[in-house]
Amino acid sequence: MSDTPTRLDLLHFARRVLVQQHAANLAQLDQWIAVEEDREAAQRRAEELRPPPPEWLLERGIGAGSPPVRVHQGGCVMANGVRVKGISEDQARRALYGHVEACPFCNPDTALQVIPE
Missing domain, CATH: 1.20.5 (Single alpha-helices involved in coiled-coils or other helix-helix interfaces)
Structure with missing residues (x-):
C-alpha cells in the first residue's frame, strides 16, 4: 500500500x-x-x-449675564452656539413684545404674529 x-x-x-x-x-x-x-x-x-428640539430660541449677548439679543425659531441656522437656549412660545412672544430683536432670517415675529411697537 x-x-x-x-x-x-x-x-x-x-x-x-x-x-x-x-x-x-x-x-x-x-x-x-x-x-x-x-x-x-x-x-x-x-x-x-x-427630546424634540425647542420651537423657539433666545440668543443672549456675549458675556456673563448679558441681556437677550434675538429670538429665533427652533430650526434657525443662525441660532447656533452656547449663547442660545430653548424657550416657550409665551416666552418668545414676551421677549418680542419686550423689544428683543426678531431674527431677520427665520422671522419668529411673523410666525408668532407679533407686531412690535
Whole structure:
C-alpha cells in the first residue's frame, strides 16, 4: 500500500478545506451583521429618547449675564452656539413684545404674529 494520496483523496481534502473556510467566513460575516444590527438598534433607541428640539430660541449677548439679543425659531441656522437656549412660545412672544430683536432670517415675529411697537 502506498502512502501517496490518490487524486480523489486530494480532491476530498480540498473540499473539506473549502467547507471549513466557508464556514469560518460565514461565521465572521454573521458576526459583523449582528454588530451592525445592534449598532442601528442602539441608534434608533437613542433617537427615540432624544427630546424634540425647542420651537423657539433666545440668543443672549456675549458675556456673563448679558441681556437677550434675538429670538429665533427652533430650526434657525443662525441660532447656533452656547449663547442660545430653548424657550416657550409665551416666552418668545414676551421677549418680542419686550423689544428683543426678531431674527431677520427665520422671522419668529411673523410666525408668532407679533407686531412690535
